[in-house]
Amino acid sequence: MAQTLPTTIHFRRLIVFVTALLALCMALPALANNIAAELRVEGPVAPGKTVTMAIAMEPAPTWHGYWSNPGDAGFGMSFDWTMPDGFVAGEPEYPVPEPLLIGPLMNHVYEGPYAILVPLTVPADAKPGSTIPISLDANWLACTDEICVPEKGHFEATIEIAQASALPTQSEAFAQWRAALPAPMLEKGRYAIVDGKLRMAIPIAATATVAGPHLFPASDGISQYAVPQAFSRNGDWLIIETAAVDGAKAGAKFDAVLRVDHEGNGLAVTLEPGEVPAAGSAIGGVSDLGGESLAWLVLAAFVGGLILNVMPCVFPILSLKALSLARANREGAHVEALAYTAGVLVAVLALGAVLLGLRAVGEEIGWAFQLQEPATVILLLVLAAAITANLLGFYEMILPGIAGAKGGGAFLTGLLAAFVATPCTGPFMAAAMGAALLLPVSHAMLLFAALGLGLASPFLAIGFIPALRRALPKPGAWMVRFRHIMAVPMALTAMALAWLAWRVGGLPLLVLGLGAALAVIALLVLAGRRQRRGSAATVPVLAAMALALLAGGASAAMEPAAPRVEAGLDAIPFSPVALAEARASGKPVFAYFTADWCVTCKVNEASAIDRDATRAAFEKAGVVVIRGDWTRRDPTITRYLEEHGAAGVPLYAWYAPGNDAELLPQVLTVGMLSERAASSPK
Structure with missing residues (x-):
C-alpha cells in the first residue's frame, strides 16, 4: 500500500499532463512553442x-533562443536521448551566437533560424x-526582450544503416x-588576470579582417559578461581586455568563441x-554595458x-521611526542618522549576500526568503512582543557592547526597520531586485546598497538638515504618551506575526x-x-534572548502546515499545467502571486x-483566476517570478x-481589474 499511493498520484499527474498537452495542441496558434524545433538526420x-x-530551431519574430552558455540570464538546450x-x-x-544587451544583462542568443548539430556514432x-x-x-528557453517561456519538445527519427x-x-x-x-583554432590563445582585469591574446x-x-566564454567563472570588451591589434595577436569575475585567478585553460564579424563568422x-x-x-x-x-x-x-x-508593509514599524524622528530633534542628530543608516545598510547587505550565496549553491529562493522560514517568523514575533513591552514602559532597553554606545539604539532600529521592510517589493524596486539576482555579485551588492540608502534617506535628511529638525515637535512630556500610543501598532504587528506563524506552521x-513571546x-x-x-537586569534580559533563540x-x-484553500475569487492554485490549461481555454486569465507576510x-x-464588483466583472467575462x-x-513560483523579472511578491x-502576460501595477484597484475583464474579447 505504501507504494500504491505514490504510483496512483504519479498516474493522475500523467493524465493531467497528457490532457494539458492535448488542450495545448487544440488551442490558439499563439500558444504553440515560440521556437519551432525539428530533429533531422543527415x-x-x-x-x-x-x-x-x-x-x-526557428524563433518566431521578436523571440530568441540561447547558446550553450546563455550569459547573464537564460539557459541553453538540454538533451535526453533514447537509443x-x-x-x-x-x-x-x-x-x-549573437550578443544581446537588455538593460544591464548581456545574453548570448540566436534571433534567427539556427541549428544545433550532434554527432551520432554507430x-x-x-x-x-x-x-x-x-x-x-529536449528543453529550451524562448525569450523576448520582456518575457521568457520554458519550452520543450519530443522528437523521433530513424537511422538507416548502409x-x-x-x-x-x-x-x-x-x-x-x-x-x-x-572554425576550430589549432593554436591556443593566452590569458592573464591582473588587478581584476582579464587580458587575452588570440593569434x-x-x-x-x-x-x-x-x-563568448564557453563557461562561467572567468569573465563578466555585461561589461565593455576592448579589442586591439598587436602584430599577429588580437588583444582583448575586459573585467574578470570577482576572485577569478589564472590557472586552468578555458574555451571560448570569438565572433570576428557581423556576418556570424567565428573561431573556437x-x-x-x-x-x-x-x-x-x-x-x-x-x-558595452555603459554606465x-x-x-x-x-x-x-x-x-x-x-x-x-x-508602503503598507512598513506601517508596523513606523512607531519606531516616529520615536527616532522625535529623538533626532536635538544635538547629535547626525550621529543618530548615521547610526540608523548603518543599521539599515548592514541588514540589507547581509540579506543580499545570504540570498546570493544560497542561489549560488542551487537554492531557488527570491527576495523576502527570510519570512518563508518558521524560525524567522518566531524570532520576529518574540521581538515585536519585546518592543511592545518596551514601548509600554515595562523595561528600558539594555544594549550590549557597541550597541550601548551613542547611536546604538538607532543602529538597532535601522537593523529592524530594514529586516521587516525589505520583504515587500514596490514600484521601481521590483525591477532592480529582479536584475540583482542575475547580475555579477559586485553589481548586485551595489543595488542592495542603493536600496538601503533609499530606505534610510529620510533619516539622513533629518539628521543633516537643521530646518527639517526644527519642523519637528520639541521633546517633552508628550513623548511618553506618544510612546505608549505607538505600542498599539507594534502590538498589532505581533498579532499579525502570530497569525503568520499559524499560516506557516x-x-x-x-x-x-505565543508561549515564547509570553x-x-x-x-x-x-x-x-x-x-x-536600581538592580542589575542583565540576567533576565539574557535569559529572554536565550529563550527566543531556543524557540527559533x-x-x-x-x-x-498543510496549504489552505482560499475562498477569494474561487482561484485555482498555481502550477505551470494549470496556467497552460487556463490559457488554452480561450478565456482571459488573471494570475496573482501573494504571501501571507506581504502586507501590500x-x-x-x-x-x-x-x-463583489471584481467578482461580478470576472464572472461576466469568464475570467479564470489563478x-x-x-x-x-515554492521553487515553481520562484521560477515564474524570475521569468517575469520579479524578485518577490506581489x-x-x-x-x-491568445496574448502573452501583461504585468499589472503593484497597487491594484477594482476599476483596473474590471476594465480589463470588460475589454477582453468574447
Whole structure:
C-alpha cells in the first residue's frame, strides 16, 4: 500500500499532463512553442561511422533562443536521448551566437533560424539495411526582450544503416549549418588576470579582417559578461581586455568563441595562462554595458527603498521611526542618522549576500526568503512582543557592547526597520531586485546598497538638515504618551506575526510562538522591576534572548502546515499545467502571486481582488483566476517570478486570450481589474 499511493498520484499527474498537452495542441496558434524545433538526420551511415543530427530551431519574430552558455540570464538546450546500446550521441555543436544587451544583462542568443548539430556514432556491429529508431526529449528557453517561456519538445527519427559505398553526399542544409559553426583554432590563445582585469591574446594574422568582434566564454567563472570588451591589434595577436569575475585567478585553460564579424563568422579557441602582449591599435567592439543602464538600476533601487517608507508593509514599524524622528530633534542628530543608516545598510547587505550565496549553491529562493522560514517568523514575533513591552514602559532597553554606545539604539532600529521592510517589493524596486539576482555579485551588492540608502534617506535628511529638525515637535512630556500610543501598532504587528506563524506552521507553531513571546515578556517585566529598584537586569534580559533563540531553533524542526484553500475569487492554485490549461481555454486569465507576510499583497486583495464588483466583472467575462501562494518556499513560483523579472511578491499578470502576460501595477484597484475583464474579447 505504501507504494500504491505514490504510483496512483504519479498516474493522475500523467493524465493531467497528457490532457494539458492535448488542450495545448487544440488551442490558439499563439500558444504553440515560440521556437519551432525539428530533429533531422543527415542520411544513412555505415557501421562504425558517425552521422550528424541537427535540431533545427526557428524563433518566431521578436523571440530568441540561447547558446550553450546563455550569459547573464537564460539557459541553453538540454538533451535526453533514447537509443539502442552502442549508439553514442556526442557533444552538441552550437553556431556562433549573437550578443544581446537588455538593460544591464548581456545574453548570448540566436534571433534567427539556427541549428544545433550532434554527432551520432554507430556501433561497428550494426547491420547494413537495418533501421534504428531514436528519440529526443529536449528543453529550451524562448525569450523576448520582456518575457521568457520554458519550452520543450519530443522528437523521433530513424537511422538507416548502409554500406559505405551507398552513402550519399552531404545535404545542402547540413552544409549551411556546418558553415555557421565556429572554425576550430589549432593554436591556443593566452590569458592573464591582473588587478581584476582579464587580458587575452588570440593569434590572428595581421592581414585578417576583424570587424565588430565579441568574445563568448564557453563557461562561467572567468569573465563578466555585461561589461565593455576592448579589442586591439598587436602584430599577429588580437588583444582583448575586459573585467574578470570577482576572485577569478589564472590557472586552468578555458574555451571560448570569438565572433570576428557581423556576418556570424567565428573561431573556437582554447586559452591557457600565459604572457599577454601589450594592447595595440584599437578595434571597435560591440559589447558595452555603459554606465547608463546600471545607473538607472541603481536609481530604481534607491527610489524603491525610498518608497518603502510609505508602503503598507512598513506601517508596523513606523512607531519606531516616529520615536527616532522625535529623538533626532536635538544635538547629535547626525550621529543618530548615521547610526540608523548603518543599521539599515548592514541588514540589507547581509540579506543580499545570504540570498546570493544560497542561489549560488542551487537554492531557488527570491527576495523576502527570510519570512518563508518558521524560525524567522518566531524570532520576529518574540521581538515585536519585546518592543511592545518596551514601548509600554515595562523595561528600558539594555544594549550590549557597541550597541550601548551613542547611536546604538538607532543602529538597532535601522537593523529592524530594514529586516521587516525589505520583504515587500514596490514600484521601481521590483525591477532592480529582479536584475540583482542575475547580475555579477559586485553589481548586485551595489543595488542592495542603493536600496538601503533609499530606505534610510529620510533619516539622513533629518539628521543633516537643521530646518527639517526644527519642523519637528520639541521633546517633552508628550513623548511618553506618544510612546505608549505607538505600542498599539507594534502590538498589532505581533498579532499579525502570530497569525503568520499559524499560516506557516499551523497550531503547533502558533502555540510555540505565543508561549515564547509570553515567557520573554515575563522575563522583561522582571528586568523592568529590577531596573526600577536600581538592580542589575542583565540576567533576565539574557535569559529572554536565550529563550527566543531556543524557540527559533525548535521551530526550524517543525513540519510545515498543510496549504489552505482560499475562498477569494474561487482561484485555482498555481502550477505551470494549470496556467497552460487556463490559457488554452480561450478565456482571459488573471494570475496573482501573494504571501501571507506581504502586507501590500493583503491590502490589494482586500481593496481590489476579493471584492463583489471584481467578482461580478470576472464572472461576466469568464475570467479564470489563478493564485500562487509564496508564503512558504515554492521553487515553481520562484521560477515564474524570475521569468517575469520579479524578485518577490506581489506580482499580477493578466493574460488576454491568445496574448502573452501583461504585468499589472503593484497597487491594484477594482476599476483596473474590471476594465480589463470588460475589454477582453468574447
